[in-house]
Amino acid sequence: MRKIILSIVFIFIIKGHSVAQGLPVYDNTNFISFAKSLIESAKQTSELLKTVEFLKEQKERVEKVNDVIKQLKAVQEIARNNERLFNIVRRDLRDILNSPHIQPDEVERVSNSFNAIIENALDDFDFISEILLNNHLKMTDGERAKVLKEREQKSKEMVVEIERKTQRYRDIIAFREMQYRINNRETNY
Numbered sequence: 001m002r003k004i005i006l007s008i009v010f011i012f013i014i015k016g017h018s019v020a021q022g023l024p025v026y027d028n029t030n031f032i033s034f035a036k037s038l039i040e041s042a043k044q045t046s047e048l049l050k051t052v053e054f055l056k057e058q059k060e061r062v063e064k065v066n067d068v069i070k071q072l073k074a075v076q077e078i079a080r081n082n083e084r085l086f087n088i089v090r091r092d093l094r095d096i097l098n099s100p101h102i103q104p105d106e107v108e109r110v111s112n113s114f115n116a117i118i119e120n121a122l123d124d125f126d127f128i129s130e131i132l133l134n135n136h137l138k139m140t141d142g143e144r145a146k147v148l149k150e151r152e153q154k155s156k157e158m159v160v161e162i163e164r165k166t167q168r169y170r171d172i173i174a175f176r177e178m179q180y181r182i183n184n185r186e187t188n189y
Contacts, residue, residue, distance in 0.1 A: 063142075064141055067140075067142050067145045070145040070148075071132070071144055074148035074152045075148060077156075078124070078151055078155045081121075081152070081156055081159050082121050082155060084159050085117065085162055086118070088162050089114050089118055089162065092170075093110070093166075096110060096166070096169045097111070099173045101176035101177050102172075102173065110169060114165070117158055120158060121155065121158055127151070131147060131148070
């Protein structure tokens with residue numbers, strides 16, 4: 001019996017301690033420092049958002065400058081290609097037309113083929129000037145750079161075409177010269 005009573009008292013004592021947890025204690029200084037750190041975090045976040053916006057603006061400016069540089073490089077390359085075209089025509093066309101192996105009826109065809117390429121180059125140059133000076137069709141810098149790149153590629157193709165034609169006429173002249181030498185050689189029999 002004693003054991004049973006002791007056991008019951010012991011159970012009530014253990015249960016009493018486990019139920020009475022107590023009230024939570026709040027430390028006001030920790031709460032205040034937590035609130036201050038939240039406010040500081042909000043300030044930093046707003047500063048970060050301003051920095052992100054600033055970086056976006058700078059990225060757009062860099063892209064605009066990059067497009068302008070692309071335009072300048074494309075115009076520079078087109079000018080270089082046109083200069084090569086004019087030099088080839090000025091130097092090589094004179095040699096081709098002054099050759100005794102070019103027939104009189106061919107002179108006009110040769111001149112017309114070279115003139116067509118030069119006129120095309122001049123038309124392209126006028127179009128480029130219009131695009132750059134008049135803000136043609138309210139184009140953005142990127143669109144303008146794309147058009148200029150296409151014109152640059154076209155000018156490279158014109159240079160290749162005029163070089164090919166020049167070489168073809170030189171080959172014709174060389175063949176006719178060889179043919180003339182063979183037909184007019186002296187025989188020593």
